[in-house]
């Protein structure tokens with residue numbers, strides 16, 4: 001594991017950017033907002049925040065970020081998507097806008113607003129594989145769930161019989177928002193993924 005403090009960007013096109021910057025800083029990373037493709041060259045990993053994936057997708061197109069982000073993910077740089085960010089790293093979306101583009105990276109089908117129909121917003125204790133110290137408090141806000149995954153995808157957590165956290169190699173995704181609680185263990189887990197990737201170890205769990 002590298003001792004260097006990793007620099008982690010938060011995609012700042014739309015969504016709860018500030019909360020992720022704070023959580024990453026607490027988890028011992030240098031955190032900075034990223035809005036332009038050139039800024040991807042200076043970061044070791046990227047968080048895609050929660051927000052509204054249709055807007056984020058549209059803005060990514062307008063700002064010329066779709067292809068650079070796809071290349072960033074393909075290059076093996078660690079990426080963590082929360083909620084709308086999870087949708088953005090899915091290969092396929094259900095209940096999305098017809099022309100909604102994603103960055104991809106995780107071979108999964110994600111259903112937008114899946115929990116939202118019954119219940120707009122709720123919190124639940126979620127046991128996440130690889131996160132020690134008991135369940136994390138999952139904040140679900142019009143959250144997606146993972147409908148199905150390909151063979152390369154590890155399911156890390158489920159809630160109510162639905163997959164809510166996954167990892168495929170360098171890409172981590174959760175339906176819920178750990179940045180909205182004071183518990184930054186999921187961010188610390190991601191910072192470790194970034195450290196391990198920076199020293200050439202894919203750091204699979």
Ligand SMILES: NC(=O)CC[C@H](N)C(=O)O
Nearest residue numbers: 050051052053083084142
């Ligand atoms: N909290 C969230 O990020 C909500 C995601 C939102 N429902 C979407 O489809 O993008």
